Amino acid sequence: MGREKRLKKVSIIAWSGDLDKAYPVLILATTAAASGAEVTIFFTFWGLFLLKRNDRWISGKCWMTRMLHLMNRGGSKHLTLSRLHMMGAGTGMMKAIFRKNRVPSLDEFLEMSKDLGIKLVPCQMSMEALGLGRDDLIEGVSDPAGAATALEEAAASDVTLFI
Amino acid sequence: MGREKRLKKVSIIAWSGDLDKAYPVLILATTAAASGAEVTIFFTFWGLFLLKRNDRWISGKCWMTRMLHLMNRGGSKHLTLSRLHMMGAGTGMMKAIFRKNRVPSLDEFLEMSKDLGIKLVPCQMSMEALGLGRDDLIEGVSDPAGAATALEEAAASDVTLFI
Amino acid sequence: MGREKRLKKVSIIAWSGDLDKAYPVLILATTAAASGAEVTIFFTFWGLFLLKRNDRWISGKCWMTRMLHLMNRGGSKHLTLSRLHMMGAGTGMMKAIFRKNRVPSLDEFLEMSKDLGIKLVPCQMSMEALGLGRDDLIEGVSDPAGAATALEEAAASDVTLFI
Numbered sequence: 001m002g003r004e005k006r007l008k009k010v011s012i013i014a015w016s017g018d019l020d021k022a023y024p025v026l027i028l029a030t031t032a033a034a035s036g037a038e039v040t041i042f043f044t045f046w047g048l049f050l051l052k053r054n055d056r057w058i059s060g061k062c063w064m065t066r067m068l069h070l071m072n073r074g075g076s077k078h079l080t081l082s083r084l085h086m087m088g089a090g091t092g093m094m095k096a097i098f099r100k101n102r103v104p105s106l107d108e109f110l111e112m113s114k115d116l117g118i119k120l121v122p123c124q125m126s127m128e129a130l131g132l133g134r135d136d137l138i139e140g141v142s143d144p145a146g147a148a149t150a151l152e153e154a155a156a157s158d159v160t161l162f163i
Numbered sequence: 164m165g166r167e168k169r170l171k172k173v174s175i176i177a178w179s180g181d182l183d184k185a186y187p188v189l190i191l192a193t194t195a196a197a198s199g200a201e202v203t204i205f206f207t208f209w210g211l212f213l214l215k216r217n218d219r220w221i222s223g224k225c226w227m228t229r230m231l232h233l234m235n236r237g238g239s240k241h242l243t244l245s246r247l248h249m250m251g252a253g254t255g256m257m258k259a260i261f262r263k264n265r266v267p268s269l270d271e272f273l274e275m276s277k278d279l280g281i282k283l284v285p286c287q288m289s290m291e292a293l294g295l296g297r298d299d300l301i302e303g304v305s306d307p308a309g310a311a312t313a314l315e316e317a318a319a320s321d322v323t324l325f326i
Numbered sequence: 327m328g329r330e331k332r333l334k335k336v337s338i339i340a341w342s343g344d345l346d347k348a349y350p351v352l353i354l355a356t357t358a359a360a361s362g363a364e365v366t367i368f369f370t371f372w373g374l375f376l377l378k379r380n381d382r383w384i385s386g387k388c389w390m391t392r393m394l395h396l397m398n399r400g401g402s403k404h405l406t407l408s409r410l411h412m413m414g415a416g417t418g419m420m421k422a423i424f425r426k427n428r429v430p431s432l433d434e435f436l437e438m439s440k441d442l443g444i445k446l447v448p449c450q451m452s453m454e455a456l457g458l459g460r461d462d463l464i465e466g467v468s469d470p471a472g473a474a475t476a477l478e479e480a481a482a483s484d485v486t487l488f489i
Contacts, residue, residue, distance in 0.1 A: 176350075176487070208350065209409070227423050228423060231420075231423070234412075292429060310353050311357050317485040318333040318484045325487040
């Protein structure tokens, strides 16, 4: 590297609800936090489904959002691959490959994230649109916030990624 | 936030032609612009289809690009979800959910973007490859530009996102 | 642009294994390098498949990773479109459109990248998980590195993109 510049603050906008995108979000976040950086992950749209409790399925306040959650359950244990899902066969195989390589599960990464002080911020507007309440989400998430907050965090960060 | 740093300039490379990616592009862009930041969105590849006029369908200068536009119509009213599209049922339901939550439509967001002075820049190389002319695009877009311009804008920005 | 700021360093995290995402990765990288910037591309997860040799197919050290490579061959010549692939018809047509517009192939872009001194860094953890060895990858790639390195590069860069 030409110029030395320590990593002080990282922000990630986690938009995707895919298993294979949740991994880079959490791997990059925990790696940054472990090296001492302040890390914020802003979960928006499909990304919110990673923060959904695994024991919730049909959330929502109207038949439309309930239908959405029926079709797209969410929760760290239920995310699927963006390609090669193959009715679950590919996703199951990838999880087995990860286990064999001692890659932590998404659940373990989420616990690690909280232990490392990473701020897990759910997007307010997405929560309302998807009919998700605070009690639908896992424990330890921050107060919901909007796009303005995500942008302020991003402006103050050394690295900002949209994943 | 540890360090205060006002958001002065934001640039977004909008690559995706999905409804659910067009929303974060336009929500982040208009939020930034409303708070006083200078915002540029560089539309490339599938992202160009958001700028395509809704009353155009089969554009293109050869049978291949015409076929491409036949299969992938584009225009703010015709974008679909990246997941749960379900032959239109899922996309229709998501649009209804947005309407119910008073989320503006993509068309309204595009108008807002222009009113806020956001620069909507179509990628020159993509326009040529996809056989799109200036008259295939909505009014109010900037002159087409290339990757070098997108990178210069990004280097001058406080926040740059590839969506 | 309000403030002048020359583009000195660019880093890209290339996560996707799609043809239509490989293009922006390589176009932005070579454009930046051609203008004098130092460029690093960190290839992770599906992105590693762009660096896989075209003459390898079934790599991997166990039946699971071999199955994965069987289903998802990889190599610059075998990447497919993220949408409109249509059993190969759409991908073939898009490649023909690119050729007609004299857009270089991914292979040519990779050669150009090496000639311009762009660092092509494979993600160590992904290589192990996907059962890929150095001899499965094209020549001229850098030593594998981890997320910490990718974040350090990103922090030192003027522009960082996750594609």
